[in-house]
Amino acid sequence: MATLKALVVLLCVLAPYFASxxxxxxxxxxxxxxxxxxxxxxxxxxxxxxxxxxxxxxxxxxxxxxxxxxxxxxxxxxxxxxxxxxxxxxxxxxxxxxxxxxxxxxxxxxxxxxxxxxxxxxxxxxxxxxxxxxxxxxxxxxxxxxxxxxxxxxxxxxxxxxxxxxxxxxxxxxxxxxxxxxLAPPRARRGNLLKNGGFEEGPYYFSNSSEGVLIPPMADDDHSAVPGWAVKSLKSIRYIDSDHYTVPEGRRAVELLAGKEGVLVQQAKTVPGSLYVLSFMVGDANNECKGSMVVEAYAGSASTKVPYESSGRGGSKRAMLKFVAKSRLTNVVFFSSFYSTRSSDMSTLCGPVLDEVKLIRVRRKPRA
The missing domain is CATH 2.60.120.200 (Jelly Rolls)
Structure with a gap:
């Protein structure tokens, strides 16, 4: 009986920590x-x-x-x-x-x-x-x-x-x-060499917030509020949800807010000499961010610029970049070519939405 009472006391003491x-x-x-x-x-x-x-x-x-x-x-x-x-x-x-x-x-x-x-x-x-x-x-x-x-x-x-x-x-x-x-540990899923390519895993999102969650620049890729991705720049990017914004796929995406000062990066394992395809979706968040937008994507030494003409009412399109890996690790990089602001107030920063980023190996390194 004494042992049982001691166990009950111990559980009561530890309960707040288990809950937290x-x-x-x-x-x-x-x-x-x-x-x-x-x-x-x-x-x-x-x-x-x-x-x-x-x-x-x-x-x-x-x-x-x-x-x-x-x-x-x-x-x-x-x-x-x-x-x-x-x-x-x-x-x-x-x-x-x-x-x-x-x-x-x-x-x-x-x-x-x-x-x-x-x-x-x-x-x-x-x-x-x-x-x-x-x-x-x-x-x-x-x-x-x-x-x-x-x-x-x-x-x-x-x-x-x-x-x-x-x-x-x-x-x-x-x-x-x-x-x-x-946060769940980031893992590459079958059919995609990138981790958390749909941005579905991320920080706590206040349900009554209409301004998203900013992900600030970070020095350490392992400690990211959007697992798998790092913000390697001077400015933040915005993590958005489908309850308050238009998201191309799923429930979450990111908005590139700060032009070339808001850079999103992930490093992927690749085989030198093999051909890869990087695909992704570009759109707008249905937040009065109107006008011409351009998303720049880099994979190793290859790059592409994807224009998107936004009406500010939501929409998206798919883009891709083919490249041959030069090393065993390839940096996949995204940023917006320039700053944009919402037409409703001409002061709130906004930008193109990025979602459904996939990296696929399509051809093995040819034999010597």
């Missing part, structure tokens, strides 16, 4: 709607390190209510009524369980306020990433970003940190939602 390890959605109080007690606030400033339920804080952290004013600036929150702002050298931290060695992605919604060069550090120590939020991709000023990591242990800390110091300590990015998703 398989989380697919908002972190506990990830939308910050559970507010600090009034006694733990000084104006909008959060006092104490554990005043926000489920979060630890440090530095100058504010609890923001949608509609409040800061001088001439009106602070708005896209979902719910509350968010947090990270002032000078401030951070929020959430501890949770995970599966060691498993890949996860964090999706968060953020907006910059006063400073022009604001950025966010997202980390699960010892790994970290930088979200360059100084470029605003949406018309309402709020963007959702994804960052991926491999769990270093069975208990992790998710840290979101504003490293900047401004003259006004209240200046800094606002965070509205934080979610997490476990």
């Amino acid at each position: 390890a398989s989380i697919d959605g908002l972190l506990p109080n990830g939308d910050f709607e559970e507010r600090p007690k009034s006694s733990l606030m000084r104006g909008t400033e959060v006092m104490g390190h554990d005043s926000i339920p489920h979060w630890e804080t440090g530095g100058f952290v504010e609890y923001i209510t949608s509609g409040q004013r800061q001088g001439d600036m009106l602070l708005l929150v896209p979902e719910g009524g509350h968010a947090v702002r990270l002032g000078n050298n401030a951070y929020i931290k959430h501890k949770m369980g995970a599966v060691k060695g498993q890949s996860y992605s964090i999706t968060l919604t953020a907006s910059r306020t006063c400073a022009q060069a604001e950025q966010l550090y997202v980390s699960v120590p010892p790994g970290h990433g930088i979200l360059p939020i100084q470029t605003v991709y949406s018309s309402n000023g709020w963007d959702s970003y994804a960052w991926a990591f491999v769990a270093p242990s069975d208990e992790i800390e998710v840290i979101i940190h504003n490293p900047d110091s401004e003259d006004d300590k209240a200046c800094g990015p606002i965070i509205d939602r934080v979610a997490m998703k476990q």
Whole structure:
């Protein structure tokens, strides 16, 4: 009986970690709607390190209510009524369980306020990433970003940190939602040498978000929020879904937003001297992105430019590139030839949609 009671106690202690390890959605109080007690606030400033339920804080952290004013600036929150702002050298931290060695992605919604060069550090120590939020991709000023990591242990800390110091300590990015998703390992499927060619596996996508999820530039291909693919450039690409956009195939695709500054790359195993065909679909997202678009595709030393005339109402076409592999590893690269903006506001960045990318070996290396 004593052993049974001890087991029950142990399971009760470990239950939160098992639940967190398989989380697919908002972190506990990830939308910050559970507010600090009034006694733990000084104006909008959060006092104490554990005043926000489920979060630890440090530095100058504010609890923001949608509609409040800061001088001439009106602070708005896209979902719910509350968010947090990270002032000078401030951070929020959430501890949770995970599966060691498993890949996860964090999706968060953020907006910059006063400073022009604001950025966010997202980390699960010892790994970290930088979200360059100084470029605003949406018309309402709020963007959702994804960052991926491999769990270093069975208990992790998710840290979101504003490293900047401004003259006004209240200046800094606002965070509205934080979610997490476990990612499936990328694998090449039969009939396609590329992994996740349809972009169906990717970061958590807020169901009520109409602006997609930005995938920022990354240095490490193994830690990608869109498994198998890396963004090797200065700007982000947008991960989109069929509930809010037109997607050529399946439920997910990517939108190439930043011209030659938004480059999508995957490295494939090839046999030197063999002939390959790279096929893919190009279209528009039905998001008022009108006009002439061009997607450039590279496979090793071969390349093609695929023009697409967009009405901004959805549509797609298939393209292909034949090439002979020169080495055992071939980089498959995509980007848009130039920037585009939505015709509805002439400011929101947009671009061609890429989907259903396939690489097939069609002829073996001829015998000597």
